[in-house]
Amino acid sequence: MLAVDDLVVSYGRGPKRVPAVNGITFRIDAGECVGFIGANGAGKSTTLKVLMGFIYADSGNAEVCGLPAGAPESRRSIGYLPEVALYYPFMKAGELLELYGALGGMARGDLRSRIPEVLKQVGLDGRQGQLLKTFSKGMQQRLGIAQALITKPDLLIMDELTSGLDPLGRYDLHEIIRGLKKDGRTIFFSSHELSEVEALCDRVILIDRGRIIREVTQAELRTVGRERSLEAFFIEQVRSGGTGDA
Amino acid sequence: MTKPVHIVVIARGVMLELLRRKDLAVLLIFAVVYLAFVAAARFVGLENPATGTFLMNLSLSLITVLAHLVTLTTAARQLPDEMDKGTIYPLLARPVSRFEILLGKWAACVVAGLLLFGVMISCALLLVPKLEPYEAATLIQLLLLQVPAIALTAAIGIMCSLLLPRLPGLLAAVALVFGSGFASRFAGRLVVPYLLPDPWRLNLVLRYTDGIAPLSLNDFILLFIYGLLWLTILLVFSGALFQRRRL
Numbered sequence: 001m002l003a004v005d006d007l008v009v010s011y012g013r014g015p016k017r018v019p020a021v022n023g024i025t026f027r028i029d030a031g032e033c034v035g036f037i038g039a040n041g042a043g044k045s046t047t048l049k050v051l052m053g054f055i056y057a058d059s060g061n062a063e064v065c066g067l068p069a070g071a072p073e074s075r076r077s078i079g080y081l082p083e084v085a086l087y088y089p090f091m092k093a094g095e096l097l098e099l100y101g102a103l104g105g106m107a108r109g110d111l112r113s114r115i116p117e118v119l120k121q122v123g124l125d126g127r128q129g130q131l132l133k134t135f136s137k138g139m140q141q142r143l144g145i146a147q148a149l150i151t152k153p154d155l156l157i158m159d160e161l162t163s164g165l166d167p168l169g170r171y172d173l174h175e176i177i178r179g180l181k182k183d184g185r186t187i188f189f190s191s192h193e194l195s196e197v198e199a200l201c202d203r204v205i206l207i208d209r210g211r212i213i214r215e216v217t218q219a220e221l222r223t224v225g226r227e228r229s230l231e232a233f234f235i236e237q238v239r240s241g242g243t244g245d246a
Numbered sequence: 247m248t249k250p251v252h253i254v255v256i257a258r259g260v261m262l263e264l265l266r267r268k269d270l271a272v273l274l275i276f277a278v279v280y281l282a283f284v285a286a287a288r289f290v291g292l293e294n295p296a297t298g299t300f301l302m303n304l305s306l307s308l309i310t311v312l313a314h315l316v317t318l319t320t321a322a323r324q325l326p327d328e329m330d331k332g333t334i335y336p337l338l339a340r341p342v343s344r345f346e347i348l349l350g351k352w353a354a355c356v357v358a359g360l361l362l363f364g365v366m367i368s369c370a371l372l373l374v375p376k377l378e379p380y381e382a383a384t385l386i387q388l389l390l391l392q393v394p395a396i397a398l399t400a401a402i403g404i405m406c407s408l409l410l411p412r413l414p415g416l417l418a419a420v421a422l423v424f425g426s427g428f429a430s431r432f433a434g435r436l437v438v439p440y441l442l443p444d445p446w447r448l449n450l451v452l453r454y455t456d457g458i459a460p461l462s463l464n465d466f467i468l469l470f471i472y473g474l475l476w477l478t479i480l481l482v483f484s485g486a487l488f489q490r491r492r493l
Contacts, residue, residue, distance in 0.1 A: 052339055054493040072341045080339035085332035088259070090266040102255045103340035147336050 001155055001186045002028040002051065007060035009046050020046040022210035023060070030154070033177070033187040035197035038207035039238065044190035045083055047207070048159050052080055065155065076105065079153035081144050081189075083160045089133035093124060093143055096132065097150050104151035114150060122146045123172050137164045145173060149180075156180065158189035162196060174200060194230035198222070208238045248349065252342045256350020257357065260324065264358050273316060277366050280308065285373040298377030303455040305370040309363065310392070310451055311424075314399045317359030318423055321403030322416045324351040325488065334493055345485040348404065352481065355400040363392055383460035388450040391466075394473025395448035399423050401480035402443060408487040443476040 009021040021043040028034050036044050049055045050062050053070025067074035087096055094115050101111045119125050122142040127135075135143065141164040148156060161177075162170045177187060177200050191197055197204050198221045206214040214237050216224075224233045264270055284305055292298050325348070328334040337347060367389070406419035427446035448469055450461070461469070 049493070052335070054335065054338060056492070072343050075339055076341040078339060080336065082332055082335035082339075085335055087336075088263065088333060090263050091259075095262065099255060099259050100336060100340060103252060103337070103342050105341065144336070148339075 001030045001032075001065060002188060003061070003063045004047070004051070005061040007047065007050060007062055008058045009043075009050060009055065010058050019210050021050070021057075024207065024210070024212045026205055026212060026215070028186060028188055030186050031184050032203060033181050033201050034189075035201035035204040036188065036190040036207065037192070037194065037197055037204060037234070038190075041209075042207045043210040044207060045159055048157055048188075048190060051157060052078070077154040079148035079151065079156045081148045081156075081158035081161070083163065085140075085144060087132050087135075087140060087143060087147075089131070091132055092129050093119065093132060093135075093146075094128035096143065097147060100147045101150045106151055111150075114152075118146045118149050121149065121176060123169070138166055138169050141165050142169065142172075145176065149176075153185070155186045156188070158187070161189045161191050162193060170196070194234055198225060198230060206234070206237055208241075213237055213241055248343065248346055252346040253350040253353055256337075256342075256347055257354035260320075260351055260354030261358065264320065264354070270316070270358075270362075273312065273362075277309070277312065277369075280305070281366070281369050281373055284370070288373060288375045292375050292377065295377040298375050299455055302370075302374045302376070302380075303451065305374050306367065306388075306451045306455060309366045309370055310449060313359050313363035313366070313392075313396060314423055314445065315420075316362055317355050317396050317399045318403040318419055319416065320358060321352065321355040321400040322407045322419050323412075324355065324407070325404065326407050326412050326415075329493060338493070344488045344491075348485055348488050349481070352397075352400050352404055355403065356397045359396040359400065360393065363396065378457060380454060380457055381460055384450060384454045384458065387460050387466055388454050391448040391450060391469060391473070394470060394477060395445040398443060398445040398448075398473055398477050398480070401477055401484065402445070405480050405484040405487070408484055408491065443480060445473070448473050 004027070005025050007021055007024050008019065010017045010019045012018050020041075024043070024047065036047070038044050046055065050057050051064055051069045052075070053072075056070070062069035064074040065077055091099070097115045097118065098108075098111055101114065102108070106114065115128060116125065119128055122145050124139065124142050124146065127139070132140070132143070141162075145158075148158065162173055165173060174196070180187060181200075187200075198218070201221075202218050204216045204218075204221060205212055206216065221230070224230065284301060287301060292301070325334075328337065328347075334347075338344065371385075402422050403416075403419045406415040406422070409415060410418055422442060423445055426442035426444040429442065453461075460466070
């Protein structure tokens with residue numbers, strides 16, 4: 001479903017060139033739910049942006065659904081939640097979802113039934129006609145999830161899954177993710193929340209300073225969680241460059 | 247492969263924004279106030295033909311400048327707004343190419359500019375007293391040439407917004423749209439000003455209000471081709487700039 005091979009991405013030019021992602025390789029199979037964790041500036045968002053075609057890699061390959069990352073057709077089966085997006089304040093929630101659904105290739109008739117359905121799914125039922133400038137940060141994040149789900153994508157890529165959500169919002173979103181997992185969707189998301197990753201993911205990829213330092217299965221994470229805190233495990237992995245015990 | 251449906255959907259979003267933004271309404275109020283002043287002159291009874299021509303020239307010139315200014319400022323903020331607010335990400339997360347987004351934004355600005363121009367010029371032609379004979383064929387040419395002119399202005403706005411930061415980009419676009427014609431007139435032997443895209447070259451307001459005969463068909467077609475050629479160059483160049491941009 002998703003393959004990254006020896007990916008290198010740098011920012012800046014000449015002597016000021018800074019590598020953000022430094023030769024990472026990983027694969028995600030269909031139906032997997034994989035978490036991508038790392039400190040701020042570790043290279044999580046940069047990797048996701050390459051997968052979506054927002055930025056280009058200096059070298060290496062990234063493929064989504066068998067197509068080169070960034071090709072418009074590769075995005076046909078992707079739902080994407082950006083880390084930060086202030087949706088158009090002049091639009092109503094229903095109009096925004098109609099815009100994204102139409103661009104995703106959905107027919108107007110299908111959208112008419114899908115929009116209330118997806119708004120209900122993210123806890124925004126009845127808000128279809130509300131202007132987005134009146135939405136709170138949490139509501140904007142829920143709407144972000146709704147736009148990612150509008151076309152019923154096979155693959156969900158989410159940058160900072162629950163950022164801006166209150167505990168109830170987080171709980172709701174976790175339930176949505178569990179439902180999507182049951183439906184066999186592939187999910188790849190970045191997060192700072194270790195407990196969230198442990199609760200939802202089949203596998204976790206740890207990244208630090210542009211390099212993958214460790215891949216951990218859910219079973220390994222649960223074992224770790226019984227012995228010591230996940231935070232302690234994460235810090236230990238970062239400090240040891242991924243050679244610490246699981 | 248560029249899909250027209252994607253361009254239309256993007257353009258519809260921009261049109262919705264323009265309709266709900268209050269600045270367009272404020273501009274229209276100013277235009278209505280001006281036209282009311284012109285209409286008042288008609289009812290008071292304007293007898294001097296030169297004054298009538300002056301009013302006609304002033305009205306049509308103001309309307310043309312206003313339409314280009316609105317088109318330019320709207321076009322120049324489209325892509326920077328999307329990038330600054332992060333709304334470009336969910337847009338580009340669809341099976342849509344960057345060029346389709348650019349074309350959708352550009353098309354909406356052109357439609358908005360032409361609508362504004364069309365509505366205001368219709369009002370002016372109805373309200374401003376015509377005390378001297380004007381060439382109807384010149385008027386038709388004036389109206390037709392504003393299509394590539396406004397399209398060119400929108401393309402300049404988008405290109406400058408991709409080349410430079412927001413404010414310098416807007417200033418450069420204003421300088422190009424309103425200044426390149428001026429520069430070429432005073433360029434003497436300098437070649438560069440003649441090589442700049444000049445939407446004002448397609449402006450026949452003075453020709454119409456001076457009662458001059460229409461352009462020959464050859465000249466008219468050449469001017470139209472001039473506009474379309476620059477338009478193609480600017481859109482392709484902007485597309486390449488946007489395609490290379492790291493978001």
